[in-house]
Amino acid sequence: DPQTDVEKLERLMALYERRASDNARRAFIAALGDCQADLPTIGKSGSVDLGRGGKGYSYAKWEDICEAIKPILHRHGFALNFKVGADDRHVIVTGTLSHREGHSDEATYPLPFDTSGAKNPVQAMGSSISYGKRYVANALLNLTSRDGIEADDDGRQGPPATSELITQAEITQLQTLIEEAGADHDRFCRYFGQPVESFPKTW
Numbered sequence: 001d002p003q004t005d006v007e008k009l010e011r012l013m014a015l016y017e018r019r020a021s022d023n024a025r026r027a028f029i030a031a032l033g034d035c036q037a038d039l040p041t042i043g044k045s046g047s048v049d050l051g052r053g054g055k056g057y058s059y060a061k062w063e064d065i066c067e068a069i070k071p072i073l074h075r076h077g078f079a080l081n082f083k084v085g086a087d088d089r090h091v092i093v094t095g096t097l098s099h100r101e102g103h104s105d106e107a108t109y110p111l112p113f114d115t116s117g118a119k120n121p122v123q124a125m126g127s128s129i130s131y132g133k134r135y136v137a138n139a140l141l142n143l144t145s146r147d148g149i150e151a152d153d154d155g156r157q158g159p160p161a162t163s164e165l166i167t168q169a170e171i172t173q174l175q176t177l178i179e180e181a182g183a184d185h186d187r188f189c190r191y192f193g194q195p196v197e198s199f200p201k202t203w
Helices: 006-038 062-075 121-141 168-180 185-192
Strands: 046-048 057-059 078-086 090-099 104-112
Touching: 006 062, 006 078, 006 090, 062 078, 062 121, 078 121, 090 121, 104 121, 104 168, 168 185
Parallel strands: none
Antiparallel strands: 046 057, 078 090, 090 104
16 A cells, blocks of 8 residues: 555554564563473483592583473473584583574573593583583573582582572683683692582682
8 A cells, every 4th residue: 555654564563573572572481480390300420530539520411401301391382402603712502492482592601622531622622512501501491400519418518508609600710710820620620629610609
């Protein structure tokens, strides 16, 4: 219709898009709450031996996390996808949690190459990618895990249950500083008796 007020039509379309986006966001939040109620506690089947008297620690493997959450995400209309990038010093893992109603949330985790042990460069990158996927999934879904260093040990090791742990940003910064200083990551963790992701804000 040549008489149509294009400016008014554009405003109506913008209003419609904002309304649709808001509805999608609300559906995402509601579905995520239901989904998180169904997510299991992930067992820690992986382990890291710090050697030379170090306590070592256990962790939830990405393959175990993926197997546990996939059917639940599908049931609640979610899909979790990852993009991986890298620069000379870091692997950058970005995860996108998308809902069938159209809204999505995103988290990015940069981390240095995992050169611990006898890994070759390809293995170091692969280990960092797996590590990044675990932490991005944890950030997007608020996953929990049991056993190993997070298990209830009557206060015999690690920070008290009420201690506030350092944030993901602080973990990344600390790992970067370890790398820049040329320090040995495993030896650093061995000194404190736990991995950096379990450091409390105050001791």
